[in-house]
Amino acid sequence: MLTTTESPHAYPRRILVAVTGLSPQIVTETLYALAVAPSGAAFIPTEVHLITTRSGAEKARLALLSDEPGWFHRLCHDYALPAIRFTRDTIHVLEGADGKPLDDIRSPADNRRAADGITALIRQFTADPDCALHVSIAGGRKTMGFFVGYALSLYGRPQDQLSHVLVSEPFESSIGFYYPTPSSRVIEMPGGRLVDSAQAQVTLAELPFVSLRHGLPEALLTGLASYNETVAAARSALAPARLQIDLATRRVAAGGKVFSLPPAELALLSVFARRAQHGEEPLPAPAKELPDSDWKNRYLVELRWIAGPMKDLDETERALRKGMDGGYFSAHLSKLKKILRRELGPAAEAYLISDGGSRPRRYSLGLRPTAVAYGEIENSPNVEWDLA
DSSP states (O other): OOOSOOOGSSSSSSEEEESSSOTTHHHHHIIIIIIIOOSOOOOOOSSSEEEEEEEHHHIIIIISSSSSSOHHHHHHHTTTOOBBBBGGGGGEEEOOOSSSSSSSOSSSHHHHHHHHHHHHHHHHHHOOEEEEEEOSSSOOOOOHHHHHHHHHHHHOTOOEEEEEEEEEETGGTTTTTOOSSSSOOEEEEEEEEEEGGGGOOEEEEEOOOOOOOOGGGGHHHHSSOOHHHHHHEEEEEHHHHOEEETTTTTEETTTTEEEEEOOHHHHHHHHHHHHHHTTTTOOOOOTTSSSSSHHHHHHHHHHHHHHOOOOOOOHHHTTTTOOOOOOHHHHHHHHHHHHHHHGGGGGGGGGGEEEETTSSOOBEEOGGGEEEEESOSSSSSSOOOOOO
């Protein structure tokens, strides 16, 4: 696996992704700018993937991949490019809610399906660490360009790039122009004007993007989350941390998610959540082999709230009969951290119990008092907060 300090052109798998409607020229124009006339190091794709509608796929197949005119094959031949995988199988047709190929993107439902399809493909490509992705937003409907650009912002890595292709006048408006040819080729413009495609200038405008990938939980990087779910997770990761604890149902709302915690770990979290809520000082952990009765009492208070008045806690009370020692504390603190990181990914950091980073170790939950609440959690994690 290559390190992210290496240039995109050095990756063994290099993918050009483009969205198109009825202008398949975007593919050859972008490929020309990347591989033939780059402003820096040439990025020669090993694969080309096209995201389009049913009518766009048919036009791309006929214009780019046919024997005649076969503009993709012509470009590769004219400029002696190495083998690039671009076939019918790498043309991805967006599907509607009924599972049928979309002819166009017109309704809100079509937009949602397009967003999900584009996001899934970008997520799949960026899961390969040996792959560098170059995404063009130049073609297709504006919503398609937005979705593919935003998907790259959600999942993109340092080696991935985003661009828009720029074509000089008058070739930009010509349906017969596909790339600057190495020798003279005359094409007719609307109105009868004749121009030579060899004189055209094609360049890329690179579009910097902010990567939100490291704010997403691992489940969204590897799973099948929709576009809306992924955006919601990114928003939650960037939003101010807020914690709600529902002791009766043993659930917490944090980082935009609602999830359960085992009683022992929930009780430990609640000890620190209450202290944060009341603005109290950090606590030292119990000594390693010296049972601490104060720690035992504050912990059992929370555990009794969780268990309810009729629950038998004899086993836990026996384990802590002399007090809570450092081993018991550390074991449950470690398990709590593991669960929070699994559920929240990088967003978990705001909800972890911190030891202060220096000696003597003093533990606390670093949330503002107004960012902690107790009470019933509805099925939605959205909670009313006092932001005063």
